[in-house]
Amino acid sequence: MTRTPDTDLARLKQSVSLLGLARKQGRPMKKRGEDYVLRCPFHNEKTPSMVISPAKNLYHCFGCGAAGSVLDWVIQTEGVTLKIAIRRLRELAGLPDMDNAVVAASSLAAQPESQAAPLPRPKLADLDDDGQALLRQVIDFYHQNLLASPEAKEWLERRGLNHPELVSHFKLGYAGHHGIGGSAGLLPSKSSQEGQQLRDKLSGLGVLRTTTRQDHFRGCVVVPVIGWAESASVASRGRVLQLYGRR
Template sequence: MPRIPDTDLQRLKEEISVQRLVEASGVALRKGGKDFTGKCPFHADDTASLVITPHKNLWHCFGCQIGGGPIDWVIKARGVSFRHAVELLKEELAGSASVPSLAADAVPVKRSTVRALPAPVALDADDHALLAQTLDYYHQRLKESPEALAYLKTRGLDPALHPTLIDTFRLGVADRTPGLRLPEKNRKDGAAIRERLQKIGLIRESGHEHFNGSLVVPVFDAAGNIAEAYGRKLRDDLRPGTPKHLYLPGPHAGVFNLVGVVAAGQCLEGERDVILCEALIDALTFWCAGFQNVTSSYGIEGFTAEILAAFKAHGIERVLIAYDRDEAGERAAEKLAAQLIGEGLEVLRVVFPKGMDANEYARKMSPAAQALALVLRQARWMGSGRPAPVESIQAEPVDATRPEARPSLAARTGAPGAAPAPTARLADDNPGDLPGELPDELRMPTGACEWRIRAWKKIPRLRPCA
């Protein structure tokens, strides 16, 4: 479960006035020196044993022998959990009109069974809408989650450098807060909505969120409906046996970044190729580095008939398998290559340094975009025969805000009739960073030493398909 950032807690403790919360609860306070006193609403109090210390923003009841700050007051006054109290105060601080004011009378309660926060979904929505609304809620939560944004940055997917990434792929984070907003499960509506969320795979039988503590990546079909969702745990310090990669229950569905596959199929004949990754994070890495003709399997055994059907329906001619460079990835790439070649597709293997995947390679190489272009350019031909050497590949910037207008990039062969070499597509959020402006040397730190790759500019560049 994602922990609440200390900065968020500190802000609530400093910016939410305990005195205002107590007075708004109907407690009359009288000034006594630097403090204020009043009758505690949590027990029969005839002696004004409640003390408020404004300069410390704390409260204490000498009768109950309890006290604390703004969060503690809301927990006691509203009968809610710590996380629920934090969410209430955050909404109050934001001035949300949809949240009942915390000025409600403070009465001693054991635990509230009426949710004060608005529900993230419509209780009468159908299953498709329920899934979409939940993932839209996750999407909004990610934009407010320092932990999730920091995770993206550590994976080389920094939203500051790629400002369209989060909205383009509707990335989200599951942080356990939907349960604080749904009606309680002991109420009719609460039990019904939880049963439906469990049916579509967002809640487990235990009542916990399926994707709790994960970055959530939805996969859309051609109509824009969510067909699949992938979750990657934000933290690696998990209990042994806890899976880091999650999907919705049932068979995999949908094609990740289908728009990129469609665009690849619109290139000229001989230039229609797609990069196929092992994991969605790797595919996002290629996309951020400027290669838009990318999609992903759902793990080493997760290449589906639907992905193959999309390749064939959109006229894809060539697949660059960019699976991890480990034993499992190599075996899966060989097996998949045989299948794709049998379907009439040309196949090349993108070869990373041993033991690396696309994301790790991109994070260790600088600049990442040119490093990925290098391994694409040097992808190993699979199957019988071998393509002729490529004479030149060039690139040009595109408008990253208009996905449908981004031109594909393709290789040209040196000999007539020879099979084309690997191609790529540029989706750089900063079109000014053209290959000609990049350093003359690639650097790859590997612990005790740093590898330097020189003369890469002599390698032919990418050319857009006309």
């Protein structure tokens, strides 16, 4: 399963009403002030001791001590795993199943259509922090380019990938026709010392071609691979592992 970043998980917990879910499950309850009380589903009781707070989207039982978020509620009341509970919340929130999104994005990276080869050197996961930070700036530039490009969005639409959350989650990008070195890019003038040094670094990363100094992904939709998967080594978590380009 693809790891759900903590910030995304926090937003997901707030996007589904715990009170609404408990009502859908057919649990009788009474309003008490700003909260609601009901019989705890986790132990036998005659007098309701479970409190649901809509304002905090949390529950707490004063009888057995059970407490948690809407995610914990789904896991405990439906007897499912964390993976299935997250999928269930995404479904209730009207969001795409990220496992399917992983498959879609992976298939995009593997498509045999016109493409730019993945970055050839060096092994990106082994870069120092400065190299990784520079790559993330490049990815952010590509990502903002895609968000502003009807052409890139149409390309994704034809492949069933133009969903805002998928695009955001995978940081899909678009290098544009001129790439990162174009007039709208983030590079200083090539005539300046700073511009030359930055181009040397990007050439060393493979983002710019060594001979022409043109963007390796010029004209491509760019798919970054970031080490969020649980199977990724601890050292690779959150690091840019590879970039793929597709036309």
